[in-house]
Amino acid sequence: MRLFFGSCFTLLLAAGIGLGATWFTLTRGVAFGSLTIGAWTAWPKSGSVDIDPYSRASIARTGELPIGTGDGVAFYAHTDDTGNELDGRCMFSVTGMTPAARYWTLTLNDPQGRLVANVIRRHGFTSAEILREQSGRFVINVGPRARPGNWLPSGGVEQFILVWRLYDTPIGVASRTTKEGPMPAIERKGC
Amino acid sequence: MVRLALWIFGALLLGGIVHLSTVLAMPRTAKQDAYSRLAPLAPVNVLTPLAAPTAADAVMPFMDPAFAVAVCRYDLTAGTLKLIAPVSQAYTSVTFYTRNSMAYYAINDRAAGRRAIELDLMTSQQHAQLPEEEGVTAADRLIIDSPTATGLIVLRALAPETGMLPTAQATLGQAQCRVVPMPQ
Numbered sequence: 199m200r201l202f203f204g205s206c207f208t209l210l211l212a213a214g215i216g217l218g219a220t221w222f223t224l225t226r227g228v229a230f231g232s233l234t235i236g237a238w239t240a241w242p243k244s245g246s247v248d249i250d251p252y253s254r255a256s257i258a259r260t261g262e263l264p265i266g267t268g269d270g271v272a273f274y275a276h277t278d279d280t281g282n283e284l285d286g287r288c289m290f291s292v293t294g295m296t297p298a299a300r301y302w303t304l305t306l307n308d309p310q311g312r313l314v315a316n317v318i319r320r321h322g323f324t325s326a327e328i329l330r331e332q333s334g335r336f337v338i339n340v341g342p343r344a345r346p347g348n349w350l351p352s353g354g355v356e357q358f359i360l361v362w363r364l365y366d367t368p369i370g371v372a373s374r375t376t377k378e379g380p381m382p383a384i385e386r387k388g389c
Numbered sequence: 390m391v392r393l394a395l396w397i398f399g400a401l402l403l404g405g406i407v408h409l410s411t412v413l414a415m416p417r418t419a420k421q422d423a424y425s426r427l428a429p430l431a432p433v434n435v436l437t438p439l440a441a442p443t444a445a446d447a448v449m450p451f452m453d454p455a456f457a458v459a460v461c462r463y464d465l466t467a468g469t470l471k472l473i474a475p476v477s478q479a480y481t482s483v484t485f486y487t488r489n490s491m492a493y494y495a496i497n498d499r500a501a502g503r504r505a506i507e508l509d510l511m512t513s514q515q516h517a518q519l520p521e522e523e524g525v526t527a528a529d530r531l532i533i534d535s536p537t538a539t540g541l542i543v544l545r546a547l548a549p550e551t552g553m554l555p556t557a558q559a560t561l562g563q564a565q566c567r568v569v570p571m572p573q
Contacts, residue, residue, distance in 0.1 A: 204396050211400035216407020223412070245484075245492045247536075255415035257490050258422045262451045263543060266484035266495025272451075300499070301480050301547055303455045311450025313442055321444070321454045326479070326549030363453055365480055365547070366497050 224259055228252045235381045238273035238362060245269070262311060270299070270365035276309075278384040286314070286355035288389040289341035294382025295334060299367035301325050304338060306350055307359050314358060316351035322361075323348060341387075360384070416489040423449055423490045424462070424541060431462040434470065436544070436566040438558060453545075457557035461542040461566035465535060468571045469511040472542060474564040476504060477557050480547040485510070487537045494533050501531075510535055510542070515571060542566060 230250045231243040244253045244264040257264060265272050277283055278290060292304065305322035308314055313321045323338060329348055330336045339345040342354040352358055362382070416422070426448055431437040438459045442452040452458065463470050474483055476498040483506055484495040498506060508531040511519075516534055544564055546557040 204392070208396045208400040208403065211397070212403030212407055215401060215404025216411065219404070219408040220411040220415075224415070245495065247491060247493050249491055251412055254489065254491065255412045258416040258419035260450050261419075261421045261423050261426050262449050263423045263484070263486060263490055263541070264492055266482070266492040268495030268500065269482040269484055269497060269545070301549070303453055303547075305453060305455075307451060312447060313444045313454060315444035320551075324455045324547070324549050327551070361451065361453075365482070366499060 220255075223252055224256045227256065235273070237275040237277055237279050237384050238381045239275075240271050240273040242267065242271050245271070260311065265363065270363055270367055271369055273362040273364075273381065275360045275362070275384055278386050280386070282386050284340075284352075284358050284360065284384075285389065286352035286358050287342055289339065289343075289345075289387040290352075291385050291387055292338040292340060292350075292360065292382045293385070294336060295380055296325065296336075297364055297367070297380065298369060299325075299364035301365045303363045303365075304350070305361045305363070306340065306352060307361055308355055309357055309359055314351075314353040314355050316353045318351060320349075320351060323350065336382075338382075339387075423486070424488055424539075427460055427462055427541065431460045433462055433464045434467075434566060434568050436461045436561075436564055438561060441554060455549075455551075456545045456547055457554055457561050459544045459561040459564060461544075463510065463535075463540055463542060463566070465510070465512050465515065465538045468568045469509055469515050470542075470566060471569050472506070472508050472510060472564070472566050474506040474544050475560055476501070476506065477546040477560040479549045479553075479557070481506065481560070482545050483508075484543045484545070485533060485535065486541040486543065487535070488539045489537075490541075493536055496531075507531065508533055509569075512538055518571065 233240045241253055243249055245267040302325045303322055306314055328336050338348040338350055340350045340352050342352055436459050439448050442454055482497040484492055486492050510533045513534050544561055546561050548554040548557040
Protein backbone atom coordinates (compact mmCIF):
# COMPACT_ATOMS: atom_id res chain seq x y z
CA MET A 199 0.00 0.00 0.00
CA ARG A 200 2.79 2.34 0.95
CA LEU A 201 4.59 1.43 -2.23
CA PHE A 202 1.47 2.23 -4.26
CA PHE A 203 0.98 5.65 -2.71
CA GLY A 204 4.68 6.35 -2.95
CA SER A 205 4.74 5.58 -6.68
CA CYS A 206 1.62 7.63 -7.33
CA PHE A 207 3.10 10.57 -5.44
CA THR A 208 6.39 10.29 -7.32
CA LEU A 209 4.79 10.03 -10.73
CA LEU A 210 2.50 12.99 -10.13
CA LEU A 211 5.34 15.07 -8.78
CA ALA A 212 7.55 14.06 -11.73
CA ALA A 213 4.88 15.06 -14.25
CA GLY A 214 4.38 18.36 -12.45
CA ILE A 215 8.09 19.14 -12.33
CA GLY A 216 8.74 18.09 -15.92
CA LEU A 217 5.81 19.83 -17.56
CA GLY A 218 6.18 22.86 -15.32
CA ALA A 219 9.83 23.24 -16.26
CA THR A 220 8.96 22.89 -19.96
CA TRP A 221 6.20 25.47 -19.76
CA PHE A 222 8.39 27.84 -17.78
CA THR A 223 11.38 27.65 -20.13
CA LEU A 224 9.26 27.99 -23.28
CA THR A 225 7.21 30.94 -22.12
CA ARG A 226 9.95 32.90 -20.36
CA GLY A 227 12.71 32.20 -22.86
CA VAL A 228 16.02 30.70 -21.81
CA ALA A 229 19.45 32.24 -21.77
CA PHE A 230 21.18 29.59 -23.90
CA GLY A 231 23.14 31.25 -26.65
CA SER A 232 21.54 34.62 -26.06
CA LEU A 233 23.31 37.90 -26.64
CA THR A 234 22.26 40.73 -24.34
CA ILE A 235 23.27 44.34 -24.94
CA GLY A 236 21.61 46.83 -22.61
CA ALA A 237 17.89 46.11 -22.56
CA TRP A 238 18.12 44.15 -25.81
CA THR A 239 18.41 40.39 -26.14
CA ALA A 240 18.94 38.37 -29.31
CA TRP A 241 19.27 34.68 -30.04
CA PRO A 242 21.57 34.80 -33.08
CA LYS A 243 21.85 31.02 -33.29
CA SER A 244 18.08 30.69 -33.73
CA GLY A 245 18.56 31.60 -37.37
CA SER A 246 21.01 28.80 -38.09
CA VAL A 247 21.36 25.03 -37.89
CA ASP A 248 23.10 25.49 -34.52
CA ILE A 249 19.77 26.40 -32.90
CA ASP A 250 19.40 24.90 -29.42
CA PRO A 251 16.51 22.53 -28.53
CA TYR A 252 14.83 25.11 -26.30
CA SER A 253 14.69 27.74 -29.03
CA ARG A 254 13.44 25.11 -31.49
CA ALA A 255 10.64 24.12 -29.14
CA SER A 256 9.79 27.74 -28.44
CA ILE A 257 9.62 28.61 -32.15
CA ALA A 258 7.47 25.57 -32.88
CA ARG A 259 5.08 26.63 -30.12
CA THR A 260 4.72 30.27 -31.16
CA GLY A 261 4.68 29.58 -34.91
CA GLU A 262 7.15 32.27 -35.86
CA LEU A 263 9.94 31.99 -38.41
CA PRO A 264 13.26 33.30 -37.05
CA ILE A 265 15.43 35.59 -39.19
CA GLY A 266 18.13 33.55 -40.92
CA THR A 267 21.71 34.27 -39.92
CA GLY A 268 22.66 35.33 -43.47
CA ASP A 269 19.75 37.76 -43.43
CA GLY A 270 20.00 39.59 -40.12
CA VAL A 271 19.44 39.46 -36.40
CA ALA A 272 16.51 40.46 -34.17
CA PHE A 273 16.86 42.01 -30.72
CA TYR A 274 13.95 42.03 -28.28
CA ALA A 275 13.40 44.45 -25.38
CA HIS A 276 10.82 43.79 -22.68
CA THR A 277 12.00 46.55 -20.34
CA ASP A 278 13.79 49.88 -20.51
CA ASP A 279 17.46 50.27 -19.55
CA THR A 280 16.69 50.52 -15.85
CA GLY A 281 14.39 47.50 -15.81
CA ASN A 282 10.94 49.16 -15.95
CA GLU A 283 8.44 47.12 -17.93
CA LEU A 284 7.41 48.67 -21.24
CA ASP A 285 3.95 49.98 -20.39
CA GLY A 286 1.83 51.36 -23.23
CA ARG A 287 0.41 54.04 -20.95
CA CYS A 288 3.85 55.59 -20.36
CA MET A 289 6.15 57.59 -22.63
CA PHE A 290 9.46 56.06 -23.57
CA SER A 291 12.27 57.34 -25.73
CA VAL A 292 14.52 55.17 -27.86
CA THR A 293 17.74 57.01 -28.62
CA GLY A 294 20.65 55.80 -30.64
CA MET A 295 23.12 56.05 -33.46
CA THR A 296 23.05 54.13 -36.70
CA PRO A 297 24.29 50.58 -36.10
CA ALA A 298 26.54 48.56 -38.39
CA ALA A 299 23.80 47.30 -40.67
CA ARG A 300 22.54 48.06 -44.15
CA TYR A 301 19.00 48.53 -42.90
CA TRP A 302 17.26 48.28 -39.57
CA THR A 303 13.66 48.35 -38.44
CA LEU A 304 12.07 48.99 -35.06
CA THR A 305 8.69 47.35 -34.45
CA LEU A 306 6.25 47.54 -31.56
CA ASN A 307 4.53 44.26 -30.70
CA ASP A 308 2.45 42.96 -27.84
CA PRO A 309 4.13 40.14 -25.86
CA GLN A 310 2.46 37.53 -28.12
CA GLY A 311 4.07 39.04 -31.21
CA ARG A 312 0.98 40.76 -32.62
CA LEU A 313 1.01 44.34 -33.84
CA VAL A 314 -0.73 46.88 -31.64
CA ALA A 315 -3.72 48.70 -33.15
CA ASN A 316 -3.49 52.49 -33.39
CA VAL A 317 -5.19 55.29 -35.30
CA ILE A 318 -2.31 56.21 -37.60
CA ARG A 319 -1.50 52.57 -38.41
CA ARG A 320 2.13 52.96 -37.57
CA HIS A 321 3.70 49.83 -36.16
CA GLY A 322 7.35 50.67 -36.57
CA PHE A 323 10.07 52.60 -38.34
CA THR A 324 12.73 51.68 -40.84
CA SER A 325 16.19 53.24 -40.94
CA ALA A 326 15.28 54.91 -44.24
CA GLU A 327 12.26 56.84 -42.99
CA ILE A 328 13.45 57.96 -39.59
CA LEU A 329 14.07 61.67 -38.87
CA ARG A 330 17.57 62.24 -37.56
CA GLU A 331 19.38 65.04 -35.80
CA GLN A 332 22.35 66.64 -37.54
CA SER A 333 24.78 64.47 -35.61
CA GLY A 334 23.09 61.38 -37.01
CA ARG A 335 21.48 60.58 -33.69
CA PHE A 336 17.80 59.63 -33.73
CA VAL A 337 15.09 59.78 -31.08
CA ILE A 338 11.92 57.70 -31.33
CA ASN A 339 9.12 58.58 -28.92
CA VAL A 340 7.04 55.57 -27.94
CA GLY A 341 3.82 56.33 -26.12
CA PRO A 342 0.06 56.68 -26.23
CA ARG A 343 -0.08 60.39 -27.16
CA ALA A 344 1.16 62.02 -30.36
CA ARG A 345 4.61 63.58 -30.26
CA PRO A 346 6.52 65.63 -32.82
CA GLY A 347 9.34 63.87 -34.63
CA ASN A 348 9.35 60.09 -34.71
CA TRP A 349 6.26 58.97 -32.83
CA LEU A 350 5.60 55.28 -32.41
CA PRO A 351 2.12 54.89 -30.88
CA SER A 352 1.80 52.24 -28.19
CA GLY A 353 -1.99 52.29 -28.22
CA GLY A 354 -2.21 52.35 -24.43
CA VAL A 355 -1.68 48.58 -24.07
CA GLU A 356 -0.67 47.24 -20.70
CA GLN A 357 2.59 45.78 -21.92
CA PHE A 358 4.50 45.88 -25.17
CA ILE A 359 7.86 44.80 -26.48
CA LEU A 360 10.19 46.45 -28.96
CA VAL A 361 11.85 44.44 -31.70
CA TRP A 362 14.97 45.87 -33.29
CA ARG A 363 15.93 44.03 -36.46
CA LEU A 364 19.25 44.56 -38.18
CA TYR A 365 19.57 43.39 -41.78
CA ASP A 366 22.83 42.56 -43.54
CA THR A 367 24.88 43.11 -40.43
CA PRO A 368 28.16 41.82 -38.97
CA ILE A 369 26.50 41.75 -35.53
CA GLY A 370 25.56 38.20 -34.70
CA VAL A 371 26.88 34.93 -33.37
CA ALA A 372 30.42 36.25 -32.88
CA SER A 373 29.39 39.50 -31.16
CA ARG A 374 29.95 39.50 -27.44
CA THR A 375 30.42 43.07 -26.35
CA THR A 376 28.69 46.43 -26.47
CA LYS A 377 31.52 47.86 -28.55
CA GLU A 378 30.42 46.01 -31.65
CA GLY A 379 26.80 47.00 -31.45
CA PRO A 380 25.98 50.31 -29.82
CA MET A 381 22.33 49.56 -29.18
CA PRO A 382 19.77 52.33 -28.71
CA ALA A 383 19.02 53.36 -25.15
CA ILE A 384 15.43 52.99 -23.89
CA GLU A 385 14.38 55.51 -21.25
CA ARG A 386 11.09 56.11 -19.47
CA LYS A 387 9.97 59.71 -19.73
CA GLY A 388 6.89 59.62 -17.55
CA CYS A 389 3.50 58.02 -17.17
CA MET B 390 12.11 10.32 6.30
CA VAL B 391 14.80 8.70 4.19
CA ARG B 392 12.08 6.94 2.28
CA LEU B 393 10.31 10.23 1.46
CA ALA B 394 13.59 11.80 0.37
CA LEU B 395 14.16 8.86 -1.95
CA TRP B 396 10.70 9.20 -3.47
CA ILE B 397 11.29 12.92 -4.03
CA PHE B 398 14.70 12.26 -5.54
CA GLY B 399 13.06 9.77 -7.91
CA ALA B 400 10.42 12.34 -8.81
CA LEU B 401 13.07 14.95 -9.61
CA LEU B 402 14.93 12.49 -11.82
CA LEU B 403 11.76 11.45 -13.65
CA GLY B 404 10.68 15.09 -13.89
CA GLY B 405 13.94 15.91 -15.64
CA ILE B 406 13.33 13.16 -18.16
CA VAL B 407 9.75 14.37 -18.75
CA HIS B 408 11.04 17.93 -19.22
CA LEU B 409 13.75 17.01 -21.72
CA SER B 410 11.54 14.70 -23.74
CA THR B 411 8.70 17.24 -24.00
CA VAL B 412 11.14 19.94 -25.14
CA LEU B 413 12.64 17.62 -27.75
CA ALA B 414 9.24 16.39 -28.93
CA MET B 415 7.75 19.88 -29.25
CA PRO B 416 8.94 20.70 -32.81
CA ARG B 417 7.43 17.44 -34.08
CA THR B 418 4.12 17.69 -32.26
CA ALA B 419 3.38 21.42 -32.48
CA LYS B 420 0.10 22.02 -34.30
CA GLN B 421 0.49 25.77 -34.74
CA ASP B 422 4.04 26.00 -36.09
CA ALA B 423 4.84 28.14 -39.12
CA TYR B 424 4.49 25.28 -41.62
CA SER B 425 1.06 24.30 -40.32
CA ARG B 426 -0.06 27.93 -40.39
CA LEU B 427 1.07 28.30 -44.01
CA ALA B 428 -0.17 24.93 -45.29
CA PRO B 429 -3.79 26.08 -45.88
CA LEU B 430 -2.64 29.34 -47.55
CA ALA B 431 0.28 28.28 -49.70
CA PRO B 432 -0.06 25.51 -52.29
CA VAL B 433 2.93 23.19 -52.70
CA ASN B 434 5.79 24.41 -54.95
CA VAL B 435 4.07 27.67 -55.90
CA LEU B 436 5.20 31.07 -54.72
CA THR B 437 2.42 32.63 -52.65
CA PRO B 438 2.43 36.25 -51.46
CA LEU B 439 1.47 36.68 -47.82
CA ALA B 440 -0.78 39.49 -46.64
CA ALA B 441 1.03 42.17 -44.68
CA PRO B 442 0.48 41.76 -40.93
CA THR B 443 -2.06 44.05 -39.30
CA ALA B 444 -3.07 44.47 -35.68
CA ALA B 445 -6.17 42.37 -36.31
CA ASP B 446 -4.63 39.57 -38.32
CA ALA B 447 -1.22 38.10 -39.07
CA VAL B 448 -0.22 34.73 -40.50
CA MET B 449 2.61 34.38 -38.01
CA PRO B 450 3.66 36.27 -34.89
CA PHE B 451 6.65 38.62 -34.97
CA MET B 452 6.51 39.43 -38.68
CA ASP B 453 8.34 42.58 -39.68
CA PRO B 454 5.61 44.94 -41.03
CA ALA B 455 8.19 46.79 -43.17
CA PHE B 456 8.62 43.76 -45.43
CA ALA B 457 6.66 42.26 -48.27
CA VAL B 458 6.74 38.49 -47.84
CA ALA B 459 6.18 35.59 -50.22
CA VAL B 460 6.40 31.91 -49.36
CA CYS B 461 7.12 28.80 -51.38
CA ARG B 462 6.10 25.69 -49.47
CA TYR B 463 8.20 23.08 -51.17
CA ASP B 464 8.14 19.34 -51.61
CA LEU B 465 11.15 17.87 -53.38
CA THR B 466 9.80 14.34 -53.92
CA ALA B 467 8.77 15.13 -57.52
CA GLY B 468 12.03 16.81 -58.50
CA THR B 469 14.38 19.65 -57.69
CA LEU B 470 13.23 23.22 -57.26
CA LYS B 471 14.30 26.31 -59.15
CA LEU B 472 13.92 29.67 -57.48
CA ILE B 473 14.30 33.00 -59.27
CA ALA B 474 13.76 36.18 -57.30
CA PRO B 475 14.31 39.62 -58.79
CA VAL B 476 16.11 42.00 -56.47
CA SER B 477 14.07 44.94 -55.18
CA GLN B 478 15.42 48.47 -54.88
CA ALA B 479 16.15 48.33 -51.19
CA TYR B 480 16.83 44.94 -49.72
CA THR B 481 15.76 41.43 -50.60
CA SER B 482 16.53 38.19 -48.81
CA VAL B 483 15.70 34.54 -49.25
CA THR B 484 15.63 32.22 -46.24
CA PHE B 485 15.24 28.44 -46.31
CA TYR B 486 13.53 26.60 -43.46
CA THR B 487 13.06 22.91 -42.80
CA ARG B 488 9.63 21.45 -42.08
CA ASN B 489 10.30 22.21 -38.40
CA SER B 490 11.09 25.93 -38.90
CA MET B 491 14.87 25.59 -38.67
CA ALA B 492 16.57 28.24 -40.84
CA TYR B 493 19.32 26.31 -42.61
CA TYR B 494 20.30 28.85 -45.25
CA ALA B 495 19.78 32.55 -45.89
CA ILE B 496 21.10 34.81 -48.60
CA ASN B 497 20.54 38.48 -49.37
CA ASP B 498 20.68 40.43 -52.62
CA ARG B 499 24.20 41.72 -52.00
CA ALA B 500 25.58 38.25 -51.35
CA ALA B 501 23.85 37.04 -54.52
CA GLY B 502 25.50 39.92 -56.36
CA ARG B 503 23.28 40.03 -59.45
CA ARG B 504 20.04 41.49 -60.69
CA ALA B 505 18.23 38.40 -59.49
CA ILE B 506 18.75 35.74 -56.87
CA GLU B 507 18.74 32.44 -58.73
CA LEU B 508 19.24 29.08 -57.11
CA ASP B 509 18.44 25.40 -57.18
CA LEU B 510 17.15 23.53 -54.18
CA MET B 511 17.51 19.76 -53.88
CA THR B 512 18.00 17.02 -51.36
CA SER B 513 21.53 15.64 -50.91
CA GLN B 514 20.49 12.45 -52.78
CA GLN B 515 19.30 14.49 -55.76
CA HIS B 516 22.49 16.53 -55.62
CA ALA B 517 24.56 13.34 -55.73
CA GLN B 518 22.58 12.15 -58.76
CA LEU B 519 23.33 15.28 -60.79
CA PRO B 520 25.34 14.45 -63.93
CA GLU B 521 28.92 15.48 -63.25
CA GLU B 522 29.69 17.43 -66.42
CA GLU B 523 26.74 19.65 -65.69
CA GLY B 524 28.35 20.58 -62.39
CA VAL B 525 31.44 21.74 -64.26
CA THR B 526 29.72 23.82 -66.95
CA ALA B 527 27.46 25.52 -64.45
CA ALA B 528 30.02 26.26 -61.78
CA ASP B 529 28.34 29.52 -60.92
CA ARG B 530 25.01 27.83 -60.35
CA LEU B 531 24.04 28.12 -56.74
CA ILE B 532 22.86 24.78 -55.39
CA ILE B 533 21.34 24.51 -51.92
CA ASP B 534 21.00 21.15 -50.19
CA SER B 535 17.79 20.77 -48.25
CA PRO B 536 18.10 18.56 -45.16
CA THR B 537 14.42 17.59 -45.48
CA ALA B 538 12.22 16.85 -48.50
CA THR B 539 9.65 19.43 -47.40
CA GLY B 540 10.07 22.91 -46.01
CA LEU B 541 9.60 26.59 -46.62
CA ILE B 542 11.36 29.21 -48.70
CA VAL B 543 10.59 32.73 -47.52
CA LEU B 544 11.29 35.75 -49.71
CA ARG B 545 11.40 39.12 -48.00
CA ALA B 546 11.60 42.49 -49.74
CA LEU B 547 11.98 45.65 -47.70
CA ALA B 548 9.72 48.65 -48.20
CA PRO B 549 11.97 51.43 -46.84
CA GLU B 550 8.96 53.68 -46.43
CA THR B 551 5.40 52.67 -45.66
CA GLY B 552 4.09 53.80 -49.05
CA MET B 553 6.54 51.57 -50.87
CA LEU B 554 5.05 48.29 -49.72
CA PRO B 555 3.09 47.78 -52.98
CA THR B 556 6.32 48.21 -54.98
CA ALA B 557 8.09 45.63 -52.84
CA GLN B 558 5.11 43.30 -53.20
CA ALA B 559 5.14 43.77 -56.97
CA THR B 560 8.84 42.86 -57.10
CA LEU B 561 8.19 39.66 -55.21
CA GLY B 562 5.26 38.99 -57.53
CA GLN B 563 7.75 38.46 -60.35
CA ALA B 564 9.62 35.79 -58.45
CA GLN B 565 9.05 32.16 -59.31
CA CYS B 566 9.47 28.85 -57.66
CA ARG B 567 8.96 25.74 -59.80
CA VAL B 568 9.74 22.05 -59.87
CA VAL B 569 12.28 20.72 -62.36
CA PRO B 570 11.61 16.99 -62.78
CA MET B 571 14.66 14.81 -62.19
CA PRO B 572 16.16 13.23 -65.35
CA GLN B 573 15.47 9.51 -65.21
